[in-house]
Structure formats: C-alpha cells, structure tokens
Amino acid sequence: MEKNIRKRVCWLAAVLSAVLVVLFGYWFFLNPHGYWQKKKEAEKNEYMDKRMLWRKSEKMTMQQMLSDMTLMAKGDSVLVCWLTGLSLPVYRDFIHGTAQPTRNAWAETRYWYMSSLAKGREWMEERAKTRIHKSLIFVESSRFQVQKDSLKDYRKEKLTPTEIRNNKMYLKDNCLYR
Incomplete structure (x- = not known):
C-alpha cells in the first residue's frame, strides 16, 4: 500500500515538474514579451534603422557621408579610411569637396555609412581590425575612387551591384516588417 502511494507521489511530482518546465518554456520563449519576440523586435528595429540610413544616404554627397562617419568615429579619420578603403589623400579631397567620387566609390561609401551609423563606433573599430x-590608406590610389571628369555627375550613372542588392533589401515602399 505504501509503495503505491510513494509511486503515485513520485509520478505526480514528475508530471508537475514537466508541466512547470513546459509553462516556463512557454513563458520565456513564446509569450508576447518573451525572448523570441524581443529578438524579432530587435531585428525589426535594426532593419528599419538600416533602411532609413540607406534611403537617407541616397541624396547625400560623399562629403556629407564621410563627415558623419568621422563624427561617429570621434574624429578618427584613419578609422574611417580603414573602414571605407579610401586613401588619406582621397579622403581629404572628398572632405574638402575638391574631388568627385566614382559611382562605385560613392555606393561603397553608402554601404559603410549605413552599417557604421546603424552599428556604432565599437563595430567600426572591430570591423577595421579585420x-x-x-597600409593602403597611405598610398595614393585615387584611380578607381575619383572621377577624372569633374563635370560628370556620378549619380546619373548606372547602378552598381552593391546598390542593386541594397535597394532590393531595403525597399522604399514595401517593408518586410509591418
């Protein structure tokens, strides 16, 4: 008789423990304020930030993007050059407005602008380390970054693969998260 009672108590304790584990799992993961919901919300916010920055940079000049990135880097122009792949003389020319970028250089800077402003200075430093x-920032390598004809408008040229990819990813009207 006592063995049956002990078995029933153990069985009841095991069932209650299993129910509590399932309830805790539901509470932690699946409720509206749970882990997965917060993760999904964070991904949505990051996407919206990147989308806004990508669309904002569409109308910006190279000078504006580089100055914003330099502000984010607390004035560290070398960090910005490492990140964007620009050489220091070319960076200086773009900041002073004495050179026009090629479409490809402008599009790549748009990508780095969006990423660095969305993810912050720490990310910029980590990314620059990789x-x-x-050392190429000390070499004058403006051949692919600066236009030879300064009257030519780089914004009217054909879209680059980076722009095409990011335009699809960060659509203007159709938002992935609504």
Missing part, C-alpha cells in the same frame, strides 16, 4: 590591407 581589414587586411590597412
């Missing part, structure tokens, strides 16, 4: 050709 760049392998850091």
Whole structure:
C-alpha cells in the first residue's frame, strides 16, 4: 500500500515538474514579451534603422557621408579610411569637396555609412581590425575612387551591384516588417 502511494507521489511530482518546465518554456520563449519576440523586435528595429540610413544616404554627397562617419568615429579619420578603403589623400579631397567620387566609390561609401551609423563606433573599430590591407590608406590610389571628369555627375550613372542588392533589401515602399 505504501509503495503505491510513494509511486503515485513520485509520478505526480514528475508530471508537475514537466508541466512547470513546459509553462516556463512557454513563458520565456513564446509569450508576447518573451525572448523570441524581443529578438524579432530587435531585428525589426535594426532593419528599419538600416533602411532609413540607406534611403537617407541616397541624396547625400560623399562629403556629407564621410563627415558623419568621422563624427561617429570621434574624429578618427584613419578609422574611417580603414573602414571605407579610401586613401588619406582621397579622403581629404572628398572632405574638402575638391574631388568627385566614382559611382562605385560613392555606393561603397553608402554601404559603410549605413552599417557604421546603424552599428556604432565599437563595430567600426572591430570591423577595421579585420581589414587586411590597412597600409593602403597611405598610398595614393585615387584611380578607381575619383572621377577624372569633374563635370560628370556620378549619380546619373548606372547602378552598381552593391546598390542593386541594397535597394532590393531595403525597399522604399514595401517593408518586410509591418
């Protein structure tokens, strides 16, 4: 008789424990304020920030984007050059407005602008550490970054693959998160 009672108590304790584990799992993961919901909300906010920055940079000049990135980097122009792949003389020319970028250089800077402002200074520093050709910022390599004809408007040229990819990802009207 006592063995049956002990078995029933153990069985009841096991069932109650299982129910509590399931309820805790539901509460932690699936409720409206749970882990997955918060993760989804964070992804949505990050997407909206990137989308806004990508669309904002569409109308910006190279000078405006580089100055914003330099402000984000607390005045560290070398960090901005490492991140964007621009050489220091080319960076200086763009900041002073004495050079026109090529469409490709402008599009790549748009991407780095969006990423750096969305993710912050710490991300910029970590990302710059992973760049392998850091010393190239001291070499005058303006051939692919500065237009030879300064009267030509780089915004009227054909879209680059970076722009096409990001335009699809950060649509103007159709938002992935509504």
